Amino acid sequence: MSIEIIVQKGDLTALAVDAIVNPANSHGWMGGGVAGAIKRRGGIEIEEEAVRQAPISIGEAVVTRAGSLPSGAVIHAPTMKEPAERTDIGRVRLAMGASLRAADENRFSSIAVPGMGTGVGCLSPKDAAEVMVDVARSFKAKYLKKIVLVGIDDKMVQAFSSALTREEKA
Numbered sequence: 790m791s792i793e794i795i796v797q798k799g800d801l802t803a804l805a806v807d808a809i810v811n812p813a814n815s816h817g818w819m820g821g822g823v824a825g826a827i828k829r830r831g832g833i834e835i836e837e838e839a840v841r842q843a844p845i846s847i848g849e850a851v852v853t854r855a856g857s858l859p860s861g862a863v864i865h866a867p868t869m870k871e872p873a874e875r876t877d878i879g880r881v882r883l884a885m886g887a888s889l890r891a892a893d894e895n896r897f898s899s900i901a902v903p904g905m906g907t908g909v910g911c912l913s914p915k916d917a918a919e920v921m922v923d924v925a926r927s928f929k930a931k932y933l934k935k936i937v938l939v940g941i942d943d944k945m946v947q948a949f950s951s952a953l954t955r956e957e958k959a
Contacts, residue, residue: 793935794925796949797901801939802830805859807897808852810888812881812905813865814872817843817851821873822908827863832856839865847880850887852895860901864891868906876910878920885924893933901937904945914940914948922952 801809801823811824817839819828828836838853842865845851850866866884868876884905892900905921906912918938925936938953940946 792925792928792930792933794922794938794953795935796938796940796946796953798940798943798946800826800941801901801903802826802858804901804937804939806899806901806935806937807860808862808864808892808895808900809855809858809860810900810902810905811839811863811865812868812884812903812910813839813845814874815844815846815867815870816840816872817845817865818872823903827858831858831863835863839863848883848887850884850891852891862895862897864888864900866891866905868910873909876906876912878906878912878916881906881910881912881917882920882924885921886928889925889928889930889933889936893930896932898932899935899937900933901939903939903941904948907945914945915951918945918948918952919955922949
């Protein structure tokens with residue numbers, strides 16, 4: 790089954806999909822960046838539920854309820870062990886794969902994913918987008934039908950769009 794991959798500019802926490810992805814740390818703590826935005830809009834119970842399932846290894850993901858978010862769930866996939874730690878494309882590759890597996894295992898048909906590792910993780914939008922699109926294109930899903938790659942700004946949106954275009958030509 791082919792997965793539809795679309796790029797959208799906007800606020801991840803405002804999307805009504807089956808699940809949104811939090812590029813987490815292994816402790817499940819949700820301080821700043823995407824995680825902080827998810828906690829502020831969805832409620833502290835999201836963080837409390839993630840922390841109860843910690844530690845979460847890089848390459849694994851856990852699913853929590855979404856509090857007051859319009860999405861049905863939050864997939865927490867670490868791109869770093871400690872909060873505000875630099876990351877690399879290898880960790881983003883593992884986190885993206887873990888997110889997609891968690892979505893499929895939970896029979897989600899749609900998820901939204903931000904630019905993983907591009908905030909405190911210090912990866913360039915281009916590098917993150919390329920590896921994320923590569924993982925998404927090669928994923929074999931049973932249930933997942935749509936992946937929304939969400940950029941909060943034009944730079945991330947352009948990086949996702951360019952990566953998708955390159956993948957289609959390859």
